[in-house]
Amino acid sequence: MQTLEKLKALDLPAFCNARGLEVFENVSLSKYSYLKTGGTARYVVYPRSVDSLVSILAHLVETGQRFKIIGNTSNLLFKDATDYSVLICTLWLNDISVVNGELVAECGASLPELSRQALYSGFRGFEGLEGIPGTVGAGIFMNAGAYGSEIKDTLLAVDFADPDGSVRRISAAELGLDHRSSLLRKGQLDGTILRAYFRGMPGNVTSIYSKMEIFHEKRHRYQDFLYPNLGSLFSGSPYDVFARRDKSVRWMMKYDLWRRRFAKYFLKGTPTDRKWINAYVVKRLGLSYSIQPFSDKTMNCLVNRGQGTDAMIAYIQQMQALTGGKIPLENEILEAF
Numbered sequence: 169m170q171t172l173e174k175l176k177a178l179d180l181p182a183f184c185n186a187r188g189l190e191v192f193e194n195v196s197l198s199k200y201s202y203l204k205t206g207g208t209a210r211y212v213v214y215p216r217s218v219d220s221l222v223s224i225l226a227h228l229v230e231t232g233q234r235f236k237i238i239g240n241t242s243n244l245l246f247k248d249a250t251d252y253s254v255l256i257c258t259l260w261l262n263d264i265s266v267v268n269g270e271l272v273a274e275c276g277a278s279l280p281e282l283s284r285q286a287l288y289s290g291f292r293g294f295e296g297l298e299g300i301p302g303t304v305g306a307g308i309f310m311n312a313g314a315y316g317s318e319i320k321d322t323l324l325a326v327d328f329a330d331p332d333g334s335v336r337r338i339s340a341a342e343l344g345l346d347h348r349s350s351l352l353r354k355g356q357l358d359g360t361i362l363r364a365y366f367r368g369m370p371g372n373v374t375s376i377y378s379k380m381e382i383f384h385e386k387r388h389r390y391q392d393f394l395y396p397n398l399g400s401l402f403s404g405s406p407y408d409v410f411a412r413r414d415k416s417v418r419w420m421m422k423y424d425l426w427r428r429r430f431a432k433y434f435l436k437g438t439p440t441d442r443k444w445i446n447a448y449v450v451k452r453l454g455l456s457y458s459i460q461p462f463s464d465k466t467m468n469c470l471v472n473r474g475q476g477t478d479a480m481i482a483y484i485q486q487m488q489a490l491t492g493g494k495i496p497l498e499n500e501i502l503e504a505f
């Protein structure tokens with residue numbers, strides 16, 4: 169059956185209305201998604217409880233309807249002029265509580281909120297999650313982290329829905345969390361994270377707060393906050409790969425480092441952009457584009473300057489060819505379904 173016919177037969181709005189799930193039809197992804205790209209989503213469904221999330225997942229699997237679970241879409245590149253059928257958004261499942269010394273968070277709770285709750289409770293190990301604009305479920309899916317903390321440091325277990333709709337509790341070890349990766353991300357485990365249990369490791373509140381403040385300031389200095397973007401494009405530094413493969417880039421990067429150090433100590437501070445070295449790398453390695461697809465702050469961040477997703481993907485492909493696949497792509501490109 170064609171996707172559209174399947175969707176009609178499914179009568180998703182009727183199912184959602186009967187069970188108190190909110191459903192939006194024909195959602196423009198260029199307005200809705202974090203990167204502000206994409207065609208239309210036929211349905212975006214918002215479960216209001218973990219039970220209703222399980223019920224809609226079971227229903228979609230039973231009826232053979234393809235879907236994608238999403239959090240805040242801060243790692244997803246939806247393609248322009250491309251239609252998607254059903255998106256299940258977890259953002260309304262955002263409860264966080266402290267139970268028996270553990271932090272318990274629903275899958276749609278935001279990572280910044282999780283780190284704030286850890287601060288209020290005096291739990292350390294969540295400080296680096298403060299500025300990651302994603303959700304707990306997706307954070308586990310890719311073992312999100314920054315500034316020395318990652319999800320796997322504190323995660324104990326999750327409530328997990330298997331594709332057949334059965335729910336079980338599985339340990340963090342069973343998720344195979346690794347650097348920005350997990351068995352889910354590798355496609356070796358299929359299912360949805362419903363709720364997560366984190367170890368509450370007691371820490372000093374003043375020291376937790378000051379770490380969060382330092383990371384917050386750093387993030388705003390070195391990350392693009394003007395153009396829509398998805399954070400790091402690759403899980404690793406393309407500059408390091410370029411420096412290893414090209415002697416001239418290596419020397420220019422060393423020179424750039426000294427320039428920046430000089431600026432830090434003798435001028436008004438380190439420049440927050442890398443325009444100079446970026447321009448050198450682009451020319452030296454022969455990257456081509458008509459609208460600059462990356463942030464001035466780093467070539468490892470794709471930005472939306474209105475160039476369209478074909479041009480964004482062309483940039484990703486050029487970078488993949490230049491890095492020889494040595495660093496995995498972190499952002500996820502979504503094909504139509």
Ligand SMILES: Cc1cc2nc3c(=O)[nH]c(=O)nc-3n(C[C@H](O)[C@H](O)[C@H](O)COP(=O)(O)OP(=O)(O)OC[C@H]3O[C@@H](n4cnc5c(N)ncnc54)[C@H](O)[C@@H]3O)c2cc1C
Nearest residue numbers: 239240241242243302303305306307312313314361398399
């Ligand atoms: C400005 C900016 C800064 C960023 N900084 C960082 C950083 O420092 N460190 C870092 O690690 N990432 C960073 N990111 C990337 C991104 O925020 C993370 O990947 C985050 O975990 C994505 O969360 P999300 O809710 O937006 O997920 P989405 O983009 O909506 O989804 C990502 C993937 O997770 C899957 N998923 C979502 N929910 C579930 C669930 N409940 N169960 C199973 N699978 C699920 C989706 O199907 C999808 O495949 C940054 C992004 C931006 C825009």
